[in-house]
Amino acid sequence: MKIKQISVFLENRAGRLADIVSNLGDSGISIRAISLTDTSSFGILRLIVDDTESAVQMLKERGFTVRLTDVAAVKVDDRPGELGKILSVVENAGFNIEYIYGLSDHFKENAILVMRFDDMEKGITELLNNSVECLSHDSL
Numbered sequence: 001m002k003i004k005q006i007s008v009f010l011e012n013r014a015g016r017l018a019d020i021v022s023n024l025g026d027s028g029i030s031i032r033a034i035s036l037t038d039t040s041s042f043g044i045l046r047l048i049v050d051d052t053e054s055a056v057q058m059l060k061e062r063g064f065t066v067r068l069t070d071v072a073a074v075k076v077d078d079r080p081g082e083l084g085k086i087l088s089v090v091e092n093a094g095f096n097i098e099y100i101y102g103l104s105d106h107f108k109e110n111a112i113l114v115m116r117f118d119d120m121e122k123g124i125t126e127l128l129n130n131s132v133e134c135l136s137h138d139s140l
Helices: 018-025 052-059 082-093 118-130
Strands: 004-009 032-037 041-050 065-077 099-104 108-118 133-135
Touching: 004 018, 004 032, 004 052, 004 118, 018 052, 018 133, 032 082, 032 099, 041 052, 041 065, 052 065, 052 118, 065 082, 065 118, 082 108, 099 133, 108 118
Parallel strands: none
Antiparallel strands: 004 041, 004 065, 032 041, 065 108, 065 133, 099 108
């Protein structure tokens, strides 16, 4: 299953992240997952939220550059070696992970990893065919 991730291009200056997070909160939008990567001059904020359409609209209205991307949220048993098993599926199927990040989990016995593949359809199909659970947006 694919879920929608919001990517926001940010200038690397104090207060930009706080501005976005505060605006989302003020709009009643809950963040399910967050990742920030940066260089000396800019950053890319990646978000999964409970109301994607409202978040995109609000961010655009406030002048942020926003893009929607399909990603997979994969449930992984929280035991040593489990991530390696999933990455072996990826390697053996011949597709590539562009990036990966974790998020807090209310399942308690599992970890949740957000993954972006160079071929999302193939990636999700291969994971499902190998008994890897991919979550829906609503289950996050």
